Amino acid sequence: MRRKISLLGASGSIGTQTMDIINSNPEKFELVSFSVGLNMDKVREIASVHSPKIVSVMRFEDAVLLKSEFPKIEFVHGDEGLVEVAAFAGADILVNAVIGSVGLRPTLQAIRAGITIAISNKETLVAAGDIVMAEARKYNVPLLPVDSEHSALFQALNGENIDHVSRLILTASGGSFRDLTREELSGVTVEQALAHPNWSMGNKLTIDSATMMNKGLEVIEAHHLFGIPYDKIDVLLHRESIIHSMVEFEDTSVIAQLGSPDMRVPIQYALTYPERLTMQNPKPLRLEEIGKLHFEKMDFQRYKALALAYAAGKEGGTMPTVMNAANEIAVGLFMSGKIPFLKIEDLVERAMNNHQTTSVPNLEAVLEVDSLTRKMVYGMVE
CATH class of the missing domain: 1.10.1740.10 (RNA polymerase sigma factor, region 2, helix turn helix motif)
Known part of the structure; x- marks a missing residue:
């Protein structure tokens, strides 16, 4: 069974590499929701290939325009849109790859929805680590590290x-x-x-x-x-x-x-844990x-x-x-x-x-x- 992925920050560095892993392993992963800020070309590229259920962008006018182009996809916007994508009920794993404390509320809502968190947004734990970890324990939700150091x-x-x-x-x-x-x-x-x-x-x-x-x-x-x-x-x-x-x-x-x-290694490990998956186009250590x-x-x-x-x-x-x-x-x-x-x-x-x-x-x-x-x-x- 494919793991259903929600991705916050799909156009950033971690988001782009997460998409590389999803695209390289279509039999393992399904992208069901994602967010992008202002890069509408990236939204169109991902939406055309994956047909997710819901997508969040920053601006209302972009959400309206995209809805006319992809009528089968729900488009939301702003901070509330991030929360809707993060807590989408059909997801197994949320990859939080946004930058800054904007990732805090979406992470908490995803935890309360029982969704496993692959956390790259370190500012969430810095700004409110005690609160986030208490919620994770309360709802028995794993936080899987994506940063290379914490994955190590x-x-x-x-x-x-x-x-x-x-x-x-x-x-x-x-x-x-x-x-x-x-x-x-x-x-x-x-x-x-x-x-x-x-x-x-x-x-x-x-x-x-x-x-x-x-x-x-x-x-x-x-x-x-x-x-x-x-x-x-x-x-x-x-x-x-x-x-x-x-x-x-x-x-x-x-x-x-x-x-x-190679950041794809810790990202992929978080997506497949506790299993491991062959890396596509690897950079082996010699x-x-x-x-x-x-x-x-x-x-x-x-x-x-x-x-x-x-x-x-x-x-x-x-x-x-x-x-x-x-x-x-x-x-x-x-x-x-x-x-x-x-x-x-x-x-x-x-x-x-x-x-x-x-x-x-x-x-x-x-x-x-x-x-x-x-x-x-x-x-x-x-």
Whole structure:
């Protein structure tokens, strides 16, 4: 029986690679719903091939136009459209591949509908991890990680007793500016920041990789997914991105998951878990061709955003919500040329310093803090 897939963010990097897997394995997967923001050509391309039941776009006028072209498909729009696609009753798995905290409400609604979550939208767990994980436990819904690092940890922990874990080790490539000092970062451009040495990712994710905020978000995500305290989650600089992450156990054994930098692997594993499926057009790992792997201790003074993320995670409550919202706005301001690169972490730090944490927020409080933080960061720049 084919697994029925809902996909949020079909035109993004993760969404596109998810579609590659679905298209390569039509006997295994059926796309029943998806969302795209503004890329109408992508909507038409996917809808023509897969004939899903429901599609969400950003604008009302686009939904009306598409409905005239595909009368058998239901078209919805905006934030509510995302929720309808995510919680579509005919789906077995939701792949949440949107960027930012916009993925929070759709994820919660899908959980309440009993749909397995393949989570790539790390901001959902950063902004409201306690709430999301509590709902997942309540409805007995698995959250399967799509990020390469968390997929690696998930695989290394498979069959192991979590109580015997000594620490989780997330690996980090170092991003576009790993060979620059902080002083050399003052004049870097958006184009330089987007030139990632190892991975092909979306713009926001690539900028986050350059600041190392992406790794900070992943630390918080790992804390929620695996229930490991922050003082047992380390980050190791690993330039080649061959070891995707490791788990160290009490007896000093270390289990690592290795592979070529190819996001299709963790995406496909989430879609097929607990089974594995032959990869189409694979990039097999040949260690004899690589020869050497390099590792360096993480410099928290050099990568200030990572230190901020650890601080926000340990504070808990609404502080990670503030950090995430401030970072989303700051990254957008940098990409639009309104602030320099190092101003990103400065704005995040100022937002965090200005915040009084609510220790156990409900969803409404999280959403309010998220909204107020975005307005505050815009105000700082204006």
